[in-house]
Amino acid sequence: MELFDVYPLLPVSIDRGLGCHVWDVNGQEYLDCYGGHAVISVGHSHPKYVKAMQEQVAKLGFYSNAVINPMQKKLAEKLGLICGYPDYQLFLVNSGAEANENALKLASFHTGKSRVIAFTKAFHGRTSLAVETTDNPKIVAPINDSGHVTRIPWENIDRTKQEINKGDVAAVIMEGIQGVGGINIPSSNFLQELRQLCTDNGVLLIIDEIQSGYGRSGRFYAHQHAGIKADIVTMAKGIANGFPMGAMIITPEIKPIYGMLGTTFGGNHLACAGACAVLDIIREEKLMQNATRVGQYLRDELSKLPEVKEVRGLGLMIGVEYHEPVKEKRLNLLINQHLFTGVSGTNIIRLLPPLCLSMHEAQDCVNRFKRV
Numbered sequence: 001m002e003l004f005d006v007y008p009l010l011p012v013s014i015d016r017g018l019g020c021h022v023w024d025v026n027g028q029e030y031l032d033c034y035g036g037h038a039v040i041s042v043g044h045s046h047p048k049y050v051k052a053m054q055e056q057v058a059k060l061g062f063y064s065n066a067v068i069n070p071m072q073k074k075l076a077e078k079l080g081l082i083c084g085y086p087d088y089q090l091f092l093v094n095s096g097a098e099a100n101e102n103a104l105k106l107a108s109f110h111t112g113k114s115r116v117i118a119f120t121k122a123f124h125g126r127t128s129l130a131v132e133t134t135d136n137p138k139i140v141a142p143i144n145d146s147g148h149v150t151r152i153p154w155e156n157i158d159r160t161k162q163e164i165n166k167g168d169v170a171a172v173i174m175e176g177i178q179g180v181g182g183i184n185i186p187s188s189n190f191l192q193e194l195r196q197l198c199t200d201n202g203v204l205l206i207i208d209e210i211q212s213g214y215g216r217s218g219r220f221y222a223h224q225h226a227g228i229k230a231d232i233v234t235m236a237k238g239i240a241n242g243f244p245m246g247a248m249i250i251t252p253e254i255k256p257i258y259g260m261l262g263t264t265f266g267g268n269h270l271a272c273a274g275a276c277a278v279l280d281i282i283r284e285e286k287l288m289q290n291a292t293r294v295g296q297y298l299r300d301e302l303s304k305l306p307e308v309k310e311v312r313g314l315g316l317m318i319g320v321e322y323h324e325p326v327k328e329k330r331l332n333l334l335i336n337q338h339l340f341t342g343v344s345g346t347n348i349i350r351l352l353p354p355l356c357l358s359m360h361e362a363q364d365c366v367n368r369f370k371r372v
């Protein structure tokens, strides 16, 4: 059987990882400033994470959501303490798209409305309504094009107001920092106005922190830099350091009803063990502070490189924009400098390293950039 060939693959096969480094099948080491696409939050094969996963799978990997799962309660307590939303409710799923699907569905249940506002350059996933909120017609199949989503230019508060005034909007969805769209940070002013607008009109504000959350920006969620609160926050990627998991936290104003949401695998014992270990490591190793410090250094140093147009980002979510396409440069970094990076669009190299990237590793990253 052949694989369904939908990924344009990099010519590398990764065999093992430790901290911020990975090794390919030939034993070649790479510095991982991509984190498997912002997924490796606390570092590859962190010993505390490995121990938690090993012990849990040896005891019980999975049992259904039809029974009490104390691991979910433990995770909710830990998350409530660290994320700044202790009074919110947690619902666990398996991926980012699934978290956004459930968030949008919940907003529709709660408001009784069916229109959603999303922004230009947004990426919210590839399933049903999540893909319709994503600003990429190439990945929206006719069946996803249901007419529920209105797209508004990024940060245009007046257009948002016009649409909300029509009275049929259930939710506004936006990323804490746009990732796929090119590392675009919303201004605090826009976020504060949007928050007020949603509150005044009974519209739910959903903030997708799937890429920008979990400490990556230096705060637990990127929107917290603007001092606002969302009604629903979605997360995934770094939540269990590579074990598939997604989640949303929900305002206490939305009351749960039995059967309203559900999933077979979401919040299973093994995922919860990984997620609890991740939160402990983030706290114990002060990884948010590290992301702030090391991210600032990287942005300062990379913006000095002669051919760079602009460096944007917060913490360890960084976009390095060039005047020309970066496809060759990224490949050159990977093959000749053994530095893993991501891309956004055509001209931006995206850095999404594990949050434990040390100052020394950041210097190493800058040196590898300098050598191309």
Ligand SMILES: Cc1ncc(COP(=O)(O)O)c(C=O)c1O
Pocket (backbone or CB within 6 Å): 095, 096, 097, 098, 100, 123, 124, 125, 126, 175, 179, 180, 208, 209, 210, 211, 212, 236, 237
């Ligand atoms: C901001 C954002 N939302 C949603 C998703 C979708 O997450 P998943 O691929 O886990 O469905 C992604 C994935 O890159 C993302 O970056």
